[in-house]
Amino acid sequence: MKNSEIIKPTLLDYAILGLIQDKALSGYAIRKLFEDTSLGNYSSSPGTIYPALKRLQKFELVKKNIQSKFTKPCFEITPNGVLILQKWFSKPIEKIEVEKKTSELLLRFAFMESLVNKKQKILFLTTFRDLLNMYIKELQTYYHEASDKMPLHGRLAFQYGIDANKTTLKWCKKAISQIG
Amino acid sequence: MKNSEIIKPTLLDYAILGLIQDKALSGYAIRKLFEDTSLGNYSSSPGTIYPALKRLQKFELVKKNIQSKFTKPCFEITPNGVLILQKWFSKPIEKIEVEKKTSELLLRFAFMESLVNKKQKILFLTTFRDLLNMYIKELQTYYHEASDKMPLHGRLAFQYGIDANKTTLKWCKKAISQIG
DNA sequence: GCGCACATGTAATTGGTTACATGATTGA
DNA sequence: TCAATCATGTAACCAATTACATGTGCGC
Numbered sequence: 035m036k037n038s039e040i041i042k043p044t045l046l047d048y049a050i051l052g053l054i055q056d057k058a059l060s061g062y063a064i065r066k067l068f069e070d071t072s073l074g075n076y077s078s079s080p081g082t083i084y085p086a087l088k089r090l091q092k093f094e095l096v097k098k099n100i101q102s103k104f105t106k107p108c109f110e111i112t113p114n115g116v117l118i119l120q121k122w123f124s125k126p127i128e129k130i131e132v133e134k135k136t137s138e139l140l141l142r143f144a145f146m147e148s149l150v151n152k153k154q155k156i157l158f159l160t161t162f163r164d165l166l167n168m169y170i171k172e173l174q175t176y177y178h179e180a181s182d183k184m185p186l187h188g189r190l191a192f193q194y195g196i197d198a199n200k201t202t203l204k205w206c207k208k209a210i211s212q213i214g
Numbered sequence: 215m216k217n218s219e220i221i222k223p224t225l226l227d228y229a230i231l232g233l234i235q236d237k238a239l240s241g242y243a244i245r246k247l248f249e250d251t252s253l254g255n256y257s258s259s260p261g262t263i264y265p266a267l268k269r270l271q272k273f274e275l276v277k278k279n280i281q282s283k284f285t286k287p288c289f290e291i292t293p294n295g296v297l298i299l300q301k302w303f304s305k306p307i308e309k310i311e312v313e314k315k316t317s318e319l320l321l322r323f324a325f326m327e328s329l330v331n332k333k334q335k336i337l338f339l340t341t342f343r344d345l346l347n348m349y350i351k352e353l354q355t356y357y358h359e360a361s362d363k364m365p366l367h368g369r370l371a372f373q374y375g376i377d378a379n380k381t382t383l384k385w386c387k388k389a390i391s392q393i394g
Numbered sequence: 395g396c397g398c399a400c401a402t403g404t405a406a407t408t409g410g411t412t413a414c415a416t417g418a419t420t421g422a
Numbered sequence: 423t424c425a426a427t428c429a430t431g432t433a434a435c436c437a438a439t440t441a442c443a444t445g446t447g448c449g450c
Contacts (some may be wrong), residue, residue: 044409062429075314078365082410084431089409095373106429134255144371175254190392191324194385195252201381205374212370224437244399262438264403269437286401400446411436419428 041093041118045138046076046086046192048122051095052145058099058110075137090115096124123150127158132165136202143209155213162173163206170199221273223298225318226256228264231275231291231299232325238279238290241267254321270295296329301332308339312345316382323389335393343386350379 043051053059054066063083068078076082087109090096095115099106111119123146131139139162146155173196181189223231233239233247241264248258270276275295276352280287291299298326303326311319319342326335353376361369 046409060429061431063427072313077410079411080429081412082432085409133252140371140374143365147365147367185327186392187324187327190385190389191320193388194320194382197381197385200380201377202374205370205377208373209370211368226437240401241403245401257438259439260401260403261440265437396450399448402444404443405441408439412435416430420426422424422450
């Protein structure tokens with residue numbers, strides 16, 4: 035697998051890379067983390083995790099680490115894997131991600147701890163905040179002109195959208211103050 | 215396709231059924247609704263919607279309605295389709311849905327408007343509320359005993375989880391008062 | 395007449411789900 | 423010793439993504 039090939043990891047791939055970025059883990063340990071923690075909505079079944087680990091090995095983003103017959107093999111991230119993570123972290127936030135993929139952005143931020151410097155973190159959060167602000171304004175504008183024509187359930191669903199984004203915005207501001 | 219066969223619609227299938235439940239729509243109109251509205255995170259590309267419509271026709275949940283050569287064909291829900299929707303609406307809320315699939319529950323509720331009676335809607339919302347309350351307590355308990363051992367980003371991600379669920383809880387209460 | 399949005403599809407690839415399979419270890 | 427959990431996988435199926443393909447109709 036050459037470096038030059040374009041690798042497009044899935045979200046699950048990123049989540050695995052994020053988990054093992056500073057400590058090698060066994061396949062089972064990774065699986066358990068997905069199952070036990072509220073780590074997104076990613077599947078934790080063997081049929082998902084093990085093929086993903088195989089895929090990541092094929093692309094040389096993780097390495098299976100066999101020390102001896104008596105210790106169980108662990109998966110550790112490779113330098114290539116770190117690069118892929120860093121590329122993911124520094125990718126500019128897109129409008130569509132803010133509007134439809136909030137949880138992905140949260141996942142990205144959650145794994146930034148040690149590989150990203152403070153300045154970059156703040157940039158990520160402030161961009162996120164600004165885009166959220168814009169999006170919420172759009173939603174509210176639309177709501178004000180259309181809510182009286184919407185059925186009750188439509189209105190409630192729409193309100194949920196606004197509320198949820200406002201919560202994310204508040205969180206953003208909180209995170210900025212805690213990082214900075 | 216016999217009724218006796220077990221049909222397991224995808225979320226996208228449900229979303230389409232929900233959209234056409236009271237008004238037949240063309241394939242393109244459905245596609246546009248997915249694209250324009252913040253209707254979940256479902257794909258709106260032709261390669262997703264048209265195969266889904268085909269699938270729904272195969273299962274006799276929707277019917278292609280060709281009136282003449284001059285009006286474009288529309289898709290309308292069949293009695294079977296209505297049954298499937300109703301079964302979906304009345305399915306008891308599971309713990310795992312509250313914990314990891316909030317958006318699915320919101321989608322379910324959003325489409326309940328005309329096919330579900332008030333009592334059932336209230337039951338849905340109060341169950342949702344109670345399960346959320348329990349879940350938030352669990353999260354907070356865990357947070358209080360583990361937050362000092364968590365890295366900053368882990369703590370922030372965890373706080374986001376709590377904040378988001380609290381927002382959903384508030385929305386639940388608001389919805390109950392507006393429905394009741 | 396050109397470009398854009400309307401409008402409807404198909405095909406290849408691939409990741410995820412579900413179910414199956416297997417064996418080791420540990421505690422009641 | 424029996425059950426549960428640890429632990430690691432495989433195989434069949436299917437839905438979603440991406441890219442391609444095609445034609446219409448409208449406005450500038």
